[in-house]
Amino acid sequence: SGDRENLHLENAIDLQCFSNDLTYIAESLQTLRELQQLLSTCFSFLFEDGLDRNLSGRHVSLLFDMYVSYSELFCDEIEGRVTRLQRTVEKNI
Numbered sequence: 001s002g003d004r005e006n007l008h009l010e011n012a013i014d015l016q017c018f019s020n021d022l023t024y025i026a027e028s029l030q031t032l033r034e035l036q037q038l039l040s041t042c043f044s045f046l047f048e049d050g051l052d053r054n055l056s057g058r059h060v061s062l063l064f065d066m067y068v069s070y071s072e073l074f075c076d077e078i079e080g081r082v083t084r085l086q087r088t089v090e091k092n093i
Contacts, residue, residue, distance in 0.1 A: 014088050021081040028074040035067045 042060050 014092065018085060018088055021085050025078050025081060028078055032071060032074055035070060039063050039067050
């Protein structure tokens with residue numbers, strides 16, 4: 001009976017971790033989409049209207065650096081979480 005209860009608890013924990021990982025992945029992808037849209041909008045302003053606006057090449061460069069940095073961070077974390085999700089699925093099959 002104790003082993004059975006432990007198994008149920010372990011499965012519940014696995015499911016909660018699974019859910020947390022999926023939520024993190026979805027939120028990370030949404031953040032990356034938003035950063036990409038912001039960067040795209042900035043490039044449009046920069047190239048369509050020139051530098052006469054308050055947006056300079058330096059601003060775009062900083063946004064691009066931020067996008068690349070976050071992309072790398074999120075991609076590494078997403079890869080780790082996907083690997084963990086795969087292990088959880090394999091363990092419960």
